[in-house]
Amino acid sequence: MIPPRLQLTGIAAGYKDLQVLKDISLTVRPGEFVSILGPSGAGKSTLFRLFTGTLKPTHGEILYDGLPLEAASSPFAFMPQRDALMPWRRIIDNATLGLEVQGMSRREARTRVEPLLSEFGLSGFEQQYPAALSGGMRQRAALLRTVVQNRSMLLLDEPFGALDALTRAGMHRFVEAMWMRRRWTAMLVTHDVREAVHLSDRIYVLSPRPATLIQVIDIPLTRPRLRNGAAGAEAAAIENAILETLLAPQEGQLP
Numbered sequence: 532m533i534p535p536r537l538q539l540t541g542i543a544a545g546y547k548d549l550q551v552l553k554d555i556s557l558t559v560r561p562g563e564f565v566s567i568l569g570p571s572g573a574g575k576s577t578l579f580r581l582f583t584g585t586l587k588p589t590h591g592e593i594l595y596d597g598l599p600l601e602a603a604s605s606p607f608a609f610m611p612q613r614d615a616l617m618p619w620r621r622i623i624d625n626a627t628l629g630l631e632v633q634g635m636s637r638r639e640a641r642t643r644v645e646p647l648l649s650e651f652g653l654s655g656f657e658q659q660y661p662a663a664l665s666g667g668m669r670q671r672a673a674l675l676r677t678v679v680q681n682r683s684m685l686l687l688d689e690p691f692g693a694l695d696a697l698t699r700a701g702m703h704r705f706v707e708a709m710w711m712r713r714r715w716t717a718m719l720v721t722h723d724v725r726e727a728v729h730l731s732d733r734i735y736v737l738s739p740r741p742a743t744l745i746q747v748i749d750i751p752l753t754r755p756r757l758r759n760g761a762a763g764a765e766a767a768a769i770e771n772a773i774l775e776t777l778l779a780p781q782e783g784q785l786p
C-alpha cells in the first residue's frame with residue numbers, strides 16, 4: 532500500500548516557554564487537498580515551520596512518504612500569505628524565481644514557465660511588473676511560481692486572505708479547476724471556512740493555542756463545488772457545523 536505523503540503523529544511544538552501545538556496528528560495522501568482551519572494565533576504557520584525544518588517538534592513524529600521528514604529532500608513548494616512578488620521583476624521573471632533559486636538558468640526556467648502562462652490567465656501580461664496587475668492575477672502568478680517547481684507537495688499559507696471577497700471567490704474556482712486537472716497534493720492553512728469547504732477533501736480544525744484537533748471532517752461533495760441546488764445546501768450545512776465548533780465557547784471561557 533502507498534504510504535501517506537505526509538503523516539504527523541502526536542506533534543507538539545512551540546517557542547521557548549510558549550507551547551503552540553499540543554497534540555496534532557494528521558494525514559495527507561498523494562493527490563489529496565487538505566486544509567487546516569483554526570482561530571488566529573492557533574499555530575497554523577508554526578505547523579508550516581515544522582514542515583520547512585525551521586522549527587523542530589518537541590514531541591511526535593513527521594513522516595514523508597513513509598520516512599522521517601529529514602530524509603526527504605525539499606519536498607514542499609511554499610506559497611506565502613502575501614503574493615511576495617518582487618516589484619522590480621516582470622511577471623515572467625517572478626514566475627521563474629523559484630526555479631532560479633534552485634539553480635536553474637533563467638533561460639531554462641522560462642522554457643518551463645512559458646507554456647503555463649495561458650493556463651494561469653497570464654498570457655500577454657508576462658512582461659508587466661506586478662504593480663500593473665490585479666490582486667487575482669498577482670496571486671495566480673505567485674501560484675504559478677510555486678507549482679512550476681514540481682515539488683511533490685504544495686503548502687499554501689492563507690494565500691487568498693488579502694484579496695477582496697469577489698476576487699477570492701474567483702481564485703477558489705480557479706484553484707479548484709486546476710486541482711481537478713492536476714491533482715496536486717496540497718495543504719492549505721486558512722481562517723476562511725467557506726474556502727476550506729470549497730477546496731478540501733478533508734479539513735482539520737484546530738482549537739485555540741495550545742492547539743489540538745477539535746474536528747476532522749471529510750468533505751464528500753463532488754467537484755466542481757457549485758454553490759446552488761442541493762450541493763450548495765450541503766456545503767452550507769458543513770460550513771455551519773464547522774463554524775459551530777469554532778465558535779463554541781472553550782471550557783473556562785465566557786461566551
Ligand SMILES: Nc1ncnc2c1ncn2[C@@H]1O[C@H](COP(=O)(O)OP(=O)(O)OP(=O)(O)O)[C@@H](O)[C@H]1O
Nearest residue numbers: 546549551569570571572573574575576577578740
Ligand atoms: N518566532 C516566534 N517566537 C516566539 N513566539 C512566536 C514565534 N512565532 C510565532 N509565535 C507565537 O506563536 C503563536 C502561534 O503563531 P502562528 O504564527 O503559528 O499562528 P497562526 O495560527 O499562523 O496565526 P495567524 O492565523 O494569525 O497567522 C502566536 O502566539 C505567536 O505570537
